[in-house]
Amino acid sequence: MKIGEIAEQTGLTAHTIRYYERIGLLPFAPRDSTGQRVYDASILTWIEFLGRLKTTGMSIQEMLRYAGLRAQGVATEEARCKLLTEHRDQVRLKVAELQACLLVLDNKIAGYAHTQRRTEKCKTRSNARRVRKAA
CATH class of the missing domain: 1.10.1660.10 (Multidrug-efflux Transporter Regulator; Chain: A; Domain 2)
Known part of the structure; x- marks a missing residue:
């Protein structure tokens, strides 16, 4: 190639x-x-x-x-395995850290969704009052 x-x-x-x-x-x-x-x-x-x-x-x-x-070659397999094992351990720590960050983001996004629903309910109630007053 x-x-x-x-x-x-x-x-x-x-x-x-x-x-x-x-x-x-x-x-x-x-x-x-x-x-x-x-x-x-x-x-x-x-x-x-x-x-x-x-x-x-x-x-x-x-x-x-x-x-x-x-x-x-083959004589270094143990050293290569050790190097990759150590790196894998670091990757696992990073993944755990990222998962914790993801949880925080999910909770924050859920909070915004809750706020939006509450705001929409208030708008709906306010519109309903205006309609009743106009009638």
Whole structure:
């Protein structure tokens, strides 16, 4: 796969893909006879995983650490597992914090809905009084 195809399928720009390759997040791709990078389709799975790590707040430095361990092979599985376990624990804490924030927002929104219903009742009563007076 050419870099344009990778960019199209992942949503990353070609510049970002080249940057990730330059810093070591992506393995260097061999080049074809015209000098263009040619990636194996399996790179898509790796890029998707990196995207998940980024979305969950893992720093580039930690992703580089993980990528370096991954490049060393099977002997680093325990270290990779430890790194991901620690990150998962941080993600769980963040999710719990976000859930607490969501509850506060839900309660606030419910309070506004209650206020709107009360205001509408008052308007309805006021309109009813005007209609009775006019009659």
